[in-house]
Amino acid sequence: MDQKFIKELTAIVGNAYTLTDRESLACYKYDSTPGLESLPGAVVLPGSADEMARVMVLCSGAGVSVTPRGSGTNLSGGSIAVAGGIVLQTSRLNRILEADEENLTATVEPGVVTSALHREVEAKGLFYPPDPGSMNISTIGGNVAENSGGLRGLKYGVTADYVMGLKTILPSGELLKTGGKVVKDVAGYNLNQLLVSSEGTLGIFSEITVKLIPKPQTKKTMLVHFPVLEQAALTVSHIIAARIIPATLEFLDRVTIKCVEDYAHVGLPLDVDAVLLIEVDGHPAQVDDEAAGIRVICERHNCSFFQTAATAEEAMNLATARRVALSALARLRPTTILEDATVPRSCIAPMVKLIQETARKYKVTIGTFGHAGDGNLHPTCLTDERDKDEISRAHQAFSEIFAATIAMGGTITGEHGVGMAKKKYLPRLVGDSGIRVMRGIKSVFDPDGILNPGKIF
Amino acid sequence: MDYVKLINCMRCGMCLPHCPTYKETFLETASPRGRVALVCKVQEGELDKSELLLEYLSMCLDCQACASACPCGVNAGELVAEFTCERRAGAGLGFMEDLILRKLVPHPDRLETSMVPMRLYQRTGLQKLVRKLGILKMFPKPLERMEGLLPALPARPLRREIAEITPATGTERGTVGFFLGCVMSLIFSDASRATIKLLSSLGYKVITPKNQVCCGAPNMLAGDLAGLKEAARTNVEIFGGHRIDFIITDCGGCGAELKKYGHHLDGDLMAEAFSGKTRDISQLLALHVDELRVMLKPLPPKVTYHDPCHIAHCQGIRREPRELLKLVPGLEYRELAEADACCGSAGTYNIEKPEMSDRVLLRKVDNIRKTGADYLVTSNPGCLLQLKKALAVELPSLRVVHLTELLLMSLNA
Numbered sequence: 001m002d003q004k005f006i007k008e009l010t011a012i013v014g015n016a017y018t019l020t021d022r023e024s025l026a027c028y029k030y031d032s033t034p035g036l037e038s039l040p041g042a043v044v045l046p047g048s049a050d051e052m053a054r055v056m057v058l059c060s061g062a063g064v065s066v067t068p069r070g071s072g073t074n075l076s077g078g079s080i081a082v083a084g085g086i087v088l089q090t091s092r093l094n095r096i097l098e099a100d101e102e103n104l105t106a107t108v109e110p111g112v113v114t115s116a117l118h119r120e121v122e123a124k125g126l127f128y129p130p131d132p133g134s135m136n137i138s139t140i141g142g143n144v145a146e147n148s149g150g151l152r153g154l155k156y157g158v159t160a161d162y163v164m165g166l167k168t169i170l171p172s173g174e175l176l177k178t179g180g181k182v183v184k185d186v187a188g189y190n191l192n193q194l195l196v197s198s199e200g201t202l203g204i205f206s207e208i209t210v211k212l213i214p215k216p217q218t219k220k221t222m223l224v225h226f227p228v229l230e231q232a233a234l235t236v237s238h239i240i241a242a243r244i245i246p247a248t249l250e251f252l253d254r255v256t257i258k259c260v261e262d263y264a265h266v267g268l269p270l271d272v273d274a275v276l277l278i279e280v281d282g283h284p285a286q287v288d289d290e291a292a293g294i295r296v297i298c299e300r301h302n303c304s305f306f307q308t309a310a311t312a313e314e315a316m317n318l319a320t321a322r323r324v325a326l327s328a329l330a331r332l333r334p335t336t337i338l339e340d341a342t343v344p345r346s347c348i349a350p351m352v353k354l355i356q357e358t359a360r361k362y363k364v365t366i367g368t369f370g371h372a373g374d375g376n377l378h379p380t381c382l383t384d385e386r387d388k389d390e391i392s393r394a395h396q397a398f399s400e401i402f403a404a405t406i407a408m409g410g411t412i413t414g415e416h417g418v419g420m421a422k423k424k425y426l427p428r429l430v431g432d433s434g435i436r437v438m439r440g441i442k443s444v445f446d447p448d449g450i451l452n453p454g455k456i457f
Numbered sequence: 458m459d460y461v462k463l464i465n466c467m468r469c470g471m472c473l474p475h476c477p478t479y480k481e482t483f484l485e486t487a488s489p490r491g492r493v494a495l496v497c498k499v500q501e502g503e504l505d506k507s508e509l510l511l512e513y514l515s516m517c518l519d520c521q522a523c524a525s526a527c528p529c530g531v532n533a534g535e536l537v538a539e540f541t542c543e544r545r546a547g548a549g550l551g552f553m554e555d556l557i558l559r560k561l562v563p564h565p566d567r568l569e570t571s572m573v574p575m576r577l578y579q580r581t582g583l584q585k586l587v588r589k590l591g592i593l594k595m596f597p598k599p600l601e602r603m604e605g606l607l608p609a610l611p612a613r614p615l616r617r618e619i620a621e622i623t624p625a626t627g628t629e630r631g632t633v634g635f636f637l638g639c640v641m642s643l644i645f646s647d648a649s650r651a652t653i654k655l656l657s658s659l660g661y662k663v664i665t666p667k668n669q670v671c672c673g674a675p676n677m678l679a680g681d682l683a684g685l686k687e688a689a690r691t692n693v694e695i696f697g698g699h700r701i702d703f704i705i706t707d708c709g710g711c712g713a714e715l716k717k718y719g720h721h722l723d724g725d726l727m728a729e730a731f732s733g734k735t736r737d738i739s740q741l742l743a744l745h746v747d748e749l750r751v752m753l754k755p756l757p758p759k760v761t762y763h764d765p766c767h768i769a770h771c772q773g774i775r776r777e778p779r780e781l782l783k784l785v786p787g788l789e790y791r792e793l794a795e796a797d798a799c800c801g802s803a804g805t806y807n808i809e810k811p812e813m814s815d816r817v818l819l820r821k822v823d824n825i826r827k828t829g830a831d832y833l834v835t836s837n838p839g840c841l842l843q844l845k846k847a848l849a850v851e852l853p854s855l856r857v858v859h860l861t862e863l864l865l866m867s868l869n870a
C-alpha cells in the first residue's frame with residue numbers, strides 16, 4: 001500500500017491500531033468461512049465513530065476499498081477483503097450507550113458483543129431475543145449486517161425484527177440517520193430495513209438502536225430423542241401445524257449429536273437418529289400447556305425419550321451444546337463446508353430426507369442440524385480440503401440440495417448472507433430484475449464501489 | 458508439529474471471548490484463532506519464523522482457556538508452546554537455561570541452597586531497605602519484578618522439614634504419595650503442610666519421598682524435552698517403589714504435568730500407572746464430602762475462588778474446589794466473574810511480558826473486588842504469588858490462601 005496513505009491512516013487511528021505487518025495481515029485473510037482467504041493491505045481498529053468517518057473520507061479520496069469487520073465469524077466471506085484495500089474492525093467500539101427502560105430500547109455501538117447486550121438488558125428484566133450460535137463473540141454490527149437469526153427465531157424472529165434505528169457512515173463520510181426510538185415511522189422509504197442484511201456494502205453502522213421486550217416469566221427446555229430421522233422432522237411441522245410456537249425448535253442428526261456430545265458431555269443419546277431441542281417460554285400456565293401439547297405430538301411420532309431440563313443450568317447446558325454444533329462437527333474432519341438452506345416449514349421432512357439421499361449418492365458425510373422450526377437447516381459436509389475429489393463431490397451434492405431447496409420454494413441462505421460464498425447462486429433466486437434493483441441501490445449509497453466490493457453480486 | 462492439528466481449527470472464533478490477550482487487545486494476532494493461523498502459515502511456507510511472528514506468539518499465556526472453549530478439540534495454547542518449543546530445541550539451551558534447567562531444577566538440594574541468599578536477604582531486613590531505596594530499579598526489569606513477587610519465605614523449605622511418612626489419624630483408609638512441588642515447598646510450605654494434615658485427618662497415610670524431583674514443567678516450558686523426560690523417569694521410579702493408592706499434589710502446575718507422564722514416556726506402563734493415580738488434592742477431598750461435612754467447623758468469611766488455568770483448563774477441575782468450600786458451615790461463597798480467566802502469572806510470563814501480564818491481572822483484581830469477599834482461595838503457586846502481591850496493594854484487607862489452608866482453618870476452628 002501507498003506509504004503516504006498508510007501515514008494518513010495512522011494519523012487518524014493511531015499506530016497501535018493500524019496494522020500493516022505481514023504477520024498481522026495474514027491473520028485478517030480469513031473469517032469463519034471455510035476455504036476463503038484474501039490478504040488486505042492494512043487493518044484498522046478505530047476507536048470512535050469520528051475516526052471511522054475520517055477513515056471513510058480518506059479511503060474514498062484515495063480509491064481504497066474498505067471491508068467492515070466485527071468479530072469475523074460470518075460464514076459467507078463477508079468480512080474478507082477480496083479486492084485488497086483495508087479491513088475496518090469495529091471491536092473497540094463496544095459501549096452499550098443506553099438501555100432505555102421507558103421506551104424499551106437499547107442503543108449500542110457496533111462492536112458490542114451480542115451476549116454482552118443480553119446480560120445487560122436481562123439484568124433489568126428485559127429481553128433482546130436474537131441469539132445466533134455465535135452470540136458470545138459476534139457483534140451487533142455484524143448481526144445487523146447479516147440479519148442474523150438464532151435459536152429463538154421461531155417465536156421471536158430475527159435481528160431485523162428488532163432494529164429500530166441506525167446511524168450509518170456512508171462512503172463519503174456523511175452520517176445517515178434512519179429510524180429511531182419511535183415504534184411507528186412511515187416517513188419515506190424504510191431505509192432501516194434496507195440497511196439490515198446489507199453485508200457491509202452500503203455503509204458502516206456506527207450506532208444501533210434495538211427494540212427490547214419484557215423478559216419471559218418462565219421457560220421449559222425439552223430434549224426429545226427420535227430413533228427415526230423423518231419422525232423428528234415430521235414432529236417439527238406438526239408442532240407448528242398444531243398452532244404451538246415454541247421459542248426454540250432445533251434439530252440435530254446422529255452425526256452432529258455424536259460430535260457435540262464428545263465436546264459438551266451433556267448426556268445426548270448416541271444411539272438415535274435425531275434429537276429435537278425444544279424450548280417454550282412465557283406465562284407459567286401457557287408454558288405448561290404448550291409443553292404438554294408438544295409431548296403428545298412427540299409421542300405420536302414415536303419418540304423414544306422425552307426429557308425436561310430440571311434446572312436452569314441443565315437447560316442452559318443443552319442450549320450451549322446446540323450452539324457449538326457447527327464447530328463440534330469440525331472435530332471429525334479438518335474441513336467443514338456448511339450450507340444454510342431454508343425451506344417452508346412444512347417441507348422440513350422431505351428436505352431432511354433429500355439431504356440424506358444426496359449424501360449417500362455422492363459418498364460424502366453430511367451432518368445436519370439447524371433451526372428446524374424456521375425451516376432453516378445447516379447440512380454440513382465433513383471433508384478434507386486436501387482431497388480434491390471429495391471436495392468436488394461435496395460441491396456437487398450441495399448444488400443438488402440448492403436446486404431442490406429452490407424448487408420447494410425455499411432460499412439459498414436463511415441467515416448467513418450471500419457474501420462471496422453464495423454470489424453465483426443469487427441471480428437464480430432473485431432474477432435479473434432483482435439484481436438490477438440491488439445494483440441500483442448500491443450505486444446510490446456507494447457510487448465509487450469502495451465498500452466491501454466483490455460481495456453479494 | 459502435526460499439520461492436521463493446525464488445520465482442524467475451523468476458525469469459528471468460539472475461543473476468542475475466552476482468550477485473555479484477545480479480550481485486552483481485540484487483535485486477531487493476539488487470539489487463539491490468529492495464533493493457530495500464524496503457526497499454520499509458517500508450516501505452509503507462507504510466512505517465516507520472523508522475530509515479529511515469534512514476538513506475537515510469545516504473548517500467549519499458554520493458559521489454555523482456548524482449549525476449554527474450543528468445540529472442535531483444538532488447543533491453540535499447546536500448539537503455540539509446541540511450536541516455540543521446537544524452535545528452542547533446535548537452537549539448544551542457552552547458558553543460563555542450561556544452568557537452571559539441568560544443574561539446578563533437577564536437584565532439590567541445589568535448588569533450595571540457591572534460595573538461601575534470598576531467604577537471608579529477606580530475613581535480615583535488607584529487603585525492606587532495598588525496596589525503600591529502590592536499588593533494584595538499577596537492575597534489569599525482570600529481576601526487579603521477580604524480587605517483587607516473592608512473599609516472606611519460610612525459614613526452611615518444607616521438603617527438608619517434613620517427615621517422609623506421616624501416619625493416618627485414626628483408622629487408616631489408604632496410603633497416598635505426596636508430590637511436593639518445588640515452589641510449594643520453597644515458598645508456600647504452610648499450604649502443603651495443610652494438605653498433608655487434611656490427608657492424614659481423613660485417614661490417609663502420607664508418604665512424601667525426599668528424593669523426588671521437580672515435575673519437569675520448567676523444562677517443558679523451555680523446550681527441554683530431554684530434561685522433562687529425565688524428571689518424569691526419576692519420579693515414576695521413586696513413587697513406583699511405594700505401595701500407594703493415589704499420588705496427590707496441591708500444585709495445579711505439577712498436577713497437570715504429572716498427569717501427562719504417561720504421554721511423555723509413551724509406552725512406559727509404570728508412567729501410565731503413575732499418571733492414572735495422580736489426583737489434584739481437591740479431587741481426592743471431594744471423594745470425602747460426607748466425612749468432611751462432619752469434620753469442618755463454622756467459619757464466617759465471605760469467600761471467592763479463582764480457577765487456576767492448570768486446574769480448570771488443563772485438568773478440567775472446576776466443581777470440586779467449589780463443592781469443598783461450600784461444605785464449610787457458615788461460609789458465604791461468592792462466585793467470581795470470569796473466575797477461570799488467567800491471572801496473568803502464567804509461569805514466567807509476568808516477568809517476561811510485564812505490560813500484558815498487568816493488564817490481565819488488573820481485570821482479575823477488578824472482578825475480585827466486585828465480589829466483596831474477605832478471602833480469595835486458589836490452588837496454584839503461580840496464582841498465589843501473583844495475586845498475593847497484587848492484592849496486598851489493591852485490596853489489603855483481603856487474604857489470599859490456598860484451598861487446603863482455608864479447609865484446615867475450618868477443621869481447626
Ligand SMILES: Cc1cc2nc3c(=O)[nH]c(=O)nc-3n(C[C@H](O)[C@H](O)[C@H](O)COP(=O)(O)OP(=O)(O)OC[C@H]3O[C@@H](n4cnc5c(N)ncnc54)[C@H](O)[C@@H]3O)c2cc1C
Pocket residue numbers: 031032067068069070071072073074075077078079090110131132133134137138139140141142143144145146147148149150151199200201203204205206323324326327415416452468469470471
Ligand atoms: C459457530 C458459529 C455459529 C453461528 N451461528 C449462527 C446462527 O445461529 N445464526 C446466524 O444467523 N448466524 C450464525 N453464525 C454466523 C455469524 O456468526 C453471524 O453472521 C454474525 O452476525 C457475524 O457477526 P460478526 O461480528 O462476526 O461479523 P463479521 O463476520 O465480522 O461480519 C459480517 C458482515 O457484516 C459486516 N459488518 C460487520 N460490522 C459492520 C458494521 N458495523 N457496519 C456495517 N457492516 C458491518 C461485514 O462487512 C460482513 O459483511 C454462526 C457462526 C459461527 C462461526
Ligand code: SF4
Pocket residue numbers: 327465466467468469470471472473489490493523526527528529530531532533
Ligand atoms: S481454536 Fe477452536 S474455537 Fe478457536 S477458532 Fe479454532 S476451531 Fe474455533
Ligand code: SF4
Pocket residue numbers: 475476477478479487488489492516517518519520521522523524533534535
Ligand atoms: S493459551 Fe490463553 S493466551 Fe494463549 S491463545 Fe489460548 S486463551 Fe489465549
